[in-house]
Amino acid sequence: MRIENTPGHSTQLRRGKSIPVIINGEKVSAFEGELVSTVLHAEGIRTLHINPHSQREASLYCMMGVCYQCLVTIDGVRNMRACQTYIHDGMEIETETGESA
Amino acid sequence: MNKTKTFDVIIVGAGVIGCSIAYYLTQAGFKTALFEKDFVGAGASGANFGMVQSNDVAIQHSIPMVTTSYQRFDTLEEQLGMRFGFRRIASLRLLATEADWQFSAERARILPEAGIPYEFVPPERIPEIEPLVNPRGLYGASYCSYQAQLNPFLYMWAYLQNAIRSGLELHSYTSVINFGIQNGVMKTVVTDKGTFSAGIVILATAAWTRPLGQLLGRKWDIHTFRASAMVTEPVASLNLRTIVTTAQHIEIPVNSQGDSELTVLAISQTADGHFLIAQADRPGEVLCDAISHVAPKAMAIMAARYFPALRTARMLRTWTAPTTYTQDGGPLLGYVDGIDGLILAASFRSAIINAPLAGEIVTQLVSQGYTDLIDINPFSPEREMIAAETFYTVKCSGKK
Amino acid sequence: MSTIRELVIVGAGPAGMQAAIAAASAGVQVILIDSSPLPGGQYYKQLPRPFLSDNQDSHHEHAHQLFSHLANPHIEVMTETMVWGIFAGANAGTWQVATYGPTGCFGLETKKIILANGAYDRSISFPGWDLPGVITAGAALTMLKHQHFLPGKRILLSGSGPLQMAAAAWLIDSGAEVVAVLESSPNLIKHGIRYLPALTAQTARIREGLGYLRSFIKAKTNYKFGWSITSCSGAGQVQQATFAKLDSRGLPIPGTKETKEVDTVVLGYSLNPNTSLSRMVPCEMEFQHLRGGYVPRRNENFETSQPGIYAAGDCAGVGGAPLSEVEGRITGSAIAHQLGYLSIQEYDAIREKEAGSLAREKRFADVLGDLFSFTPDLSSMAGATIICRCEQISLAEIRAAIAMGAQTVTDIKNITRSGMGNCQGRTCATLIAGILAKETQRPIQAGGFLATRPPIHPVPLSALENYQYHEDSSVQVQRGSLE
Numbered sequence: 001m002r003i004e005n006t007p008g009h010s011t012q013l014r015r016g017k018s019i020p021v022i023i024n025g026e027k028v029s030a031f032e033g034e035l036v037s038t039v040l041h042a043e044g045i046r047t048l049h050i051n052p053h054s055q056r057e058a059s060l061y062c063m064m065g066v067c068y069q070c071l072v073t074i075d076g077v078r079n080m081r082a083c084q085t086y087i088h089d090g091m092e093i094e095t096e097t098g099e100s101a
Numbered sequence: 102m103n104k105t106k107t108f109d110v111i112i113v114g115a116g117v118i119g120c121s122i123a124y125y126l127t128q129a130g131f132k133t134a135l136f137e138k139d140f141v142g143a144g145a146s147g148a149n150f151g152m153v154q155s156n157d158v159a160i161q162h163s164i165p166m167v168t169t170s171y172q173r174f175d176t177l178e179e180q181l182g183m184r185f186g187f188r189r190i191a192s193l194r195l196l197a198t199e200a201d202w203q204f205s206a207e208r209a210r211i212l213p214e215a216g217i218p219y220e221f222v223p224p225e226r227i228p229e230i231e232p233l234v235n236p237r238g239l240y241g242a243s244y245c246s247y248q249a250q251l252n253p254f255l256y257m258w259a260y261l262q263n264a265i266r267s268g269l270e271l272h273s274y275t276s277v278i279n280f281g282i283q284n285g286v287m288k289t290v291v292t293d294k295g296t297f298s299a300g301i302v303i304l305a306t307a308a309w310t311r312p313l314g315q316l317l318g319r320k321w322d323i324h325t326f327r328a329s330a331m332v333t334e335p336v337a338s339l340n341l342r343t344i345v346t347t348a349q350h351i352e353i354p355v356n357s358q359g360d361s362e363l364t365v366l367a368i369s370q371t372a373d374g375h376f377l378i379a380q381a382d383r384p385g386e387v388l389c390d391a392i393s394h395v396a397p398k399a400m401a402i403m404a405a406r407y408f409p410a411l412r413t414a415r416m417l418r419t420w421t422a423p424t425t426y427t428q429d430g431g432p433l434l435g436y437v438d439g440i441d442g443l444i445l446a447a448s449f450r451s452a453i454i455n456a457p458l459a460g461e462i463v464t465q466l467v468s469q470g471y472t473d474l475i476d477i478n479p480f481s482p483e484r485e486m487i488a489a490e491t492f493y494t495v496k497c498s499g500k501k
Numbered sequence: 502m503s504t505i506r507e508l509v510i511v512g513a514g515p516a517g518m519q520a521a522i523a524a525a526s527a528g529v530q531v532i533l534i535d536s537s538p539l540p541g542g543q544y545y546k547q548l549p550r551p552f553l554s555d556n557q558d559s560h561h562e563h564a565h566q567l568f569s570h571l572a573n574p575h576i577e578v579m580t581e582t583m584v585w586g587i588f589a590g591a592n593a594g595t596w597q598v599a600t601y602g603p604t605g606c607f608g609l610e611t612k613k614i615i616l617a618n619g620a621y622d623r624s625i626s627f628p629g630w631d632l633p634g635v636i637t638a639g640a641a642l643t644m645l646k647h648q649h650f651l652p653g654k655r656i657l658l659s660g661s662g663p664l665q666m667a668a669a670a671w672l673i674d675s676g677a678e679v680v681a682v683l684e685s686s687p688n689l690i691k692h693g694i695r696y697l698p699a700l701t702a703q704t705a706r707i708r709e710g711l712g713y714l715r716s717f718i719k720a721k722t723n724y725k726f727g728w729s730i731t732s733c734s735g736a737g738q739v740q741q742a743t744f745a746k747l748d749s750r751g752l753p754i755p756g757t758k759e760t761k762e763v764d765t766v767v768l769g770y771s772l773n774p775n776t777s778l779s780r781m782v783p784c785e786m787e788f789q790h791l792r793g794g795y796v797p798r799r800n801e802n803f804e805t806s807q808p809g810i811y812a813a814g815d816c817a818g819v820g821g822a823p824l825s826e827v828e829g830r831i832t833g834s835a836i837a838h839q840l841g842y843l844s845i846q847e848y849d850a851i852r853e854k855e856a857g858s859l860a861r862e863k864r865f866a867d868v869l870g871d872l873f874s875f876t877p878d879l880s881s882m883a884g885a886t887i888i889c890r891c892e893q894i895s896l897a898e899i900r901a902a903i904a905m906g907a908q909t910v911t912d913i914k915n916i917t918r919s920g921m922g923n924c925q926g927r928t929c930a931t932l933i934a935g936i937l938a939k940e941t942q943r944p945i946q947a948g949g950f951l952a953t954r955p956p957i958h959p960v961p962l963s964a965l966e967n968y969q970y971h972e973d974s975s976v977q978v979q980r981g982s983l984e
Contacts (some may be wrong), residue, residue, distance in 0.1 A: 004581035016551025033549030059633030063640030
């Protein structure tokens with residue numbers, strides 16, 4: 001969940017301007033400067049990728065581009081790291097869904 | 102306390118040939134040690150992608166070895182008690198020049214007579230066999246169904262697992278630095294981890310046989326070239342039906358014209374959907390296992406030329422290994438003249454397919470001094486080589 | 502002919518930035534490469550350009566000083582660019598750095614290279630560690646500080662060391678309910694007192710620690726020493742976390758298990774040095790337990806066994822940002838001297854000036870290494886527990902490979918495919934080394950380390966196809982008889 005300004009702690013948090021992105025075909029509002037992984041988590045999408053060997057859910061883990069568990073399709077390009085890609089206006093993001101979801 | 106440990110047999114080199122020999126020797130009850138300067142399969146045995154190939158035999162004398170050995174695979178997984186991914190799969194060799202075509206015509210005449218099916222495919226029929234291939238500019242292809250593929254590491258470990266259970270001592274990361282010979286008889290193997298003695302020493306050392314031969318004052322006629330490979334992420338949407346190879350090469354300048362790397366291509370797809378792309382470089386006496394900066398690009402160009410759909414796939418890893426060949430295409434297999442107790446089992450052109458038989462032959466040589474499985478005289482380590490036409494003899498426009 | 506660069510630095514974190522500044526101020530032409538859009542690395546990670554914050558670390562001012570020094574005509578910063586390989590160069594004594602960035606693959610021919618690509622979170626494995634919602638402490642901090650994002654509402658932390666302490670404090674301050682913080686290392690209490698002298702002249706760190714402490718007291722945080730998570734469960738994502746008290750060997754004590762409802766688990770088991778590039782070259786490696794395992798062997802100028810290739814900061818042994826900065830300054834100066842921009846007297850003077858802080862930071866790094874290089878012994882976990890996430894290889898499969906005769910992590914990789922996936926073993930290699938050590942009753946270093954092969958991160962075939970390894974010459978790829 002996005003952290004909002006709270007008195008006594010964060011008083012000057014500011015994000016970039018609001019821009020639309022398309023997640024699994026649905027238009028949602030996000031903020032410039034956000035990573036794909038942030039927007040997906042803000043939308044409550046935690047399962048990002050299904051491991052092809054086992055069909056198990058995979059998700060954000062290291063957040064620094066090392067572990068390759070957060071792979072999603074971005075603007076038609078498969079297996080992009082959600083934690084290393086910043087959103088742009090109109091970006092199309094596709095995630096995979098597991099059986100237990 | 103520095104007592105020299107004694108074995109019946111010491112094998113040098115834990116590649117496919119060494120592992121197979123270790124298996125057959127330990128099954129026959131010999132107290133055996135296997136020395137490997139790196140890890141199991143560190144050389145070409147682990148760097149290749151497991152083609153159990155019959156179609157590039159040196160026609161004049163290795164057909165009996167290949168056909169006999171290939172039959173062993175019918176029951177090998179069962180015999181070793183372990184699956185190593187063996188599956189029969191045809192190969193398709195793309196012929197891009199008239200010379201390639203003529204060369205294949207010769208094989209198409211001889212190989213079927215020897216029981217290896219081998220047929221021509223005209224260009225218009227290539228997409229029927231392999232829809233992913235872009236046939237533009239091709240003279241046709243040769244098709245061989247008498248082939249298979251396996252996982253080379255599991256193949257080696259299937260042998261080793263059984264050998265270790267039967268008492269094999271595996272010494273990885275142990276380099277042979279010298280040999281002890283007394284009165285023309287092989288006595289000891291000196292390694293960086295100590296000296297070991299054995300009645301018989303077997304060199305299954307592929308590209309490293311030459312430098313080891315120099316320690317023994319021998320100049321065996323073995324040559325090396327670099328083979329590189331790379332693997333893509335799994336591409337589930339593409340399905341390659343065969344193993345595809347090209348007969349001709351492309352040239353890519355390394356630093357300038359005339360200083361170019363030559364490359365031929367092989368491509369296959371694993372059961373998991375990964376694409377394996379391999380190339381063979383220009384021959385040169387290199388023992389370096391660091392990949393050159395040119396090889397990944399060369400493989401990418403070659404793969405994209407015939408398989409445009411692969412352009413969007415990501416490359417996960419590349420690697421390289423020195424690979425051996427001989428002028429006449431045959432291995433060096435048998436006892437070495439003048440050094441009692443030294444056997445060579447080196448420079449197999451298609452080591453994967455020949456490993457089962459090589460293991461059996463060497464075990465017979467150790468236990469009875471001769472083999473009755475096939476005639477190995479053409480493979481005598483000290484023979485005069487007569488150059489044969491091989492796929493690896495590529496015409497080089499620049500300096501050699 | 503291609504241009505030969507003087508110095509390419511891989512990674513623009515504390516070590517890389519300091520090295521660049523030191524070398525450039527002496528006159529060396531530097532290329533500083535980083536995969537992020539802005540320099541800073543993980544420690545000085547900058548907010549995305551459109552973001553603003555008043556939540557600033559104590560080191561904020563220092564970081565901005567560094568960024569301003571990067572604006573030097575001798576420094577060219579290549580951002581959003583990753584280095585995927587290092588090859589022998591086309592000229593005698595040169596190297597080729599293979600990059601992949603927004604405009605494709607380019608090779609940089611260079612005389613000197615500094616590896617300064619840092620470290621990443623070390624994992625521990627247990628049933629359910631691969632469930633969505635289980636993240637590293639580094640991930641939590643990046644989400645909080647860099648994205649103003651709270652990874653969950655009810656959070657359990659398990660780990661060892663200051664990174665998890667920082668993550669816990671930030672989570673609490675940002676409004677998360679921290680169910681418990683489990684510090685697994687028993688050494689904090691066993692050895693803690695004797696290390697007090699190492700805190701001399703570490704006022705910034707003491708202040709930072711006290712700040713965290715205030716957060717924990719205010720939130721009445723349940724901070725448990727000598728405990729560890731043992732499993733997670735949930736449908737599609739983590740919903741429960743089970744943890745236990747550890748005995749002195751790190752084994753969970755039966756009967757101490759507790760389970761809590763959570764939506765997020767944060768793991769902070771210290772860091773692994775990022776040695777992908779040094780192993781690829783390959784540089785000679787040596788085992789340094791206190792610095793996170795196998796690291797490149799270096800001489801007093803931080804040059805590796807490969808002439809011209811240097812390593813500075815956490816990628817050569819985890820030691821923290823202050824040590825990385827000292828190493829960076831020394832390495833940059835050493836290269837300036839090698840290239841003739843600094844006399845031996847000038848270089849010696851720099852070394853002498855840095856000697857005090859180098860010794861102090863090394864001492865502190867050793868203390869942290871001893872206190873927090875601890876991992877719980879969860880080897881009694883289910884055989885079905887996934888160890889290699891990319892290839893989905895289980896503990897049982899790894900044990901089977903060891904039973905077959907596998908002697909090293911490389912053998913296990915070759916038999917099971919663990920470490921052959923997208924991450925090239927960065928996550929699982931240390932886990933497998935631990936399993937092998939346990940099963941064979943040998944020290945962890947006896948299992949060796951995995952070689953890495955280019956590319957260290959996946960590169961599309963189309964980019965490789967157009968790889969320009971002669972940046973300034975118009976190389977025509979000759980397609981031989983194909984055309």
